[in-house]
Amino acid sequence: MGEAVYVRLTDQELEFINTLSKEQKITRSEAIKKLVDYAAEGLKRQKALESYKEGKTTIRESAEIAGLRYFEFFDILAKENLLGTNPENTELVLEGMERI
Amino acid sequence: MKPLILNTSSSLFFTKIGLLREVVEQFEVITTKEIYDEIFEGIEIGYRDARIVMQFIEDKKIKIITAKNTEKIEHEFKIKKEDASVIALAQEKESFLATEDRQIEKICIAMGIPIINAAAMVFLFWNRKKYTNTQAILLLDLLIKTGYNRQICVQIMEKILAGEKNG
Numbered sequence: 001m002g003e004a005v006y007v008r009l010t011d012q013e014l015e016f017i018n019t020l021s022k023e024q025k026i027t028r029s030e031a032i033k034k035l036v037d038y039a040a041e042g043l044k045r046q047k048a049l050e051s052y053k054e055g056k057t058t059i060r061e062s063a064e065i066a067g068l069r070y071f072e073f074f075d076i077l078a079k080e081n082l083l084g085t086n087p088e089n090t091e092l093v094l095e096g097m098e099r100i
Numbered sequence: 101m102k103p104l105i106l107n108t109s110s111s112l113f114f115t116k117i118g119l120l121r122e123v124v125e126q127f128e129v130i131t132t133k134e135i136y137d138e139i140f141e142g143i144e145i146g147y148r149d150a151r152i153v154m155q156f157i158e159d160k161k162i163k164i165i166t167a168k169n170t171e172k173i174e175h176e177f178k179i180k181k182e183d184a185s186v187i188a189l190a191q192e193k194e195s196f197l198a199t200e201d202r203q204i205e206k207i208c209i210a211m212g213i214p215i216i217n218a219a220a221m222v223f224l225f226w227n228r229k230k231y232t233n234t235q236a237i238l239l240l241d242l243l244i245k246t247g248y249n250r251q252i253c254v255q256i257m258e259k260i261l262a263g264e265k266n267g
Contacts, residue, residue, distance in 0.1 A: 061183075
């Protein structure tokens with residue numbers, strides 16, 4: 001069982017939650033939880049993408065941060081053309097290839 | 101010729117641009133049990149590219165070997181076991197690691213393990229006259245369309261075009 005949390009919302013935020021609740025035929029509490037889940041998912045993905053872009057984590061580690069499987073996160077990176085090793089090392093890779 | 105160690109990321113791009121058959125014909129391709137498990141998971145969640153890679157494994161075109169020092173690398177670099185397994189295998193076999201992962205590339209450079217990626221593989225085959233300039237450029241363009249880093253592909257396209265001028 002989760003913990004009840006008291007949060008003061010602005011009129012605008014409350015209006016949005018009321019609308020969402022009516023549209024989706026759910027309680028206001030469920031609407032708030034839905035929004036928190038949605039935001040958490042987005043924030044985790046954003047954090048994972050930043051971590052990958054900054055070269056702090058591998059694709060697999062980033063996928064874990066995002067709460068996704070390897071293939072799912074691979075798709076997200078592909079959509080942003082972020083896959084591929086560091087372009088600054090291209091010369092190094094090509095030079096090394098002579099020994100392959 | 102030394103084997104080529106395959107990470108999931110490169111296997112997927114080799115598949116996306118239809119390069120995997122050529123790669124297994126040119127190299128003895130090896131991967132690890134950890135990567136095999138990951139590919140298997142990809143099939144389970146419906147990824148077509150994973151199914152294709154698995155077919156090459158089932159046909160024994162890609163061999164599966166267990167690396168001895170996976171745990172050592174895993175703890176030393178604090179990375180996941182799949183990442184550690186291919187690095188360990190490349191080190192043990194003194195071979196190239198095919199990967200598209202920047203962080204793995206960084207570790208490999210630090211450890212003196214040579215790496216290759218999908219775009220560089222296109223360049224290698226072009227260099228070995230397996231592809232014409234047009235074919236190589238089209239493959240690099242396809243890499244970009246399937247989500248590959250544009251800058252790397254453009255760098256290699258320029259080299260190919262410079263080769264064309266010089267040739």
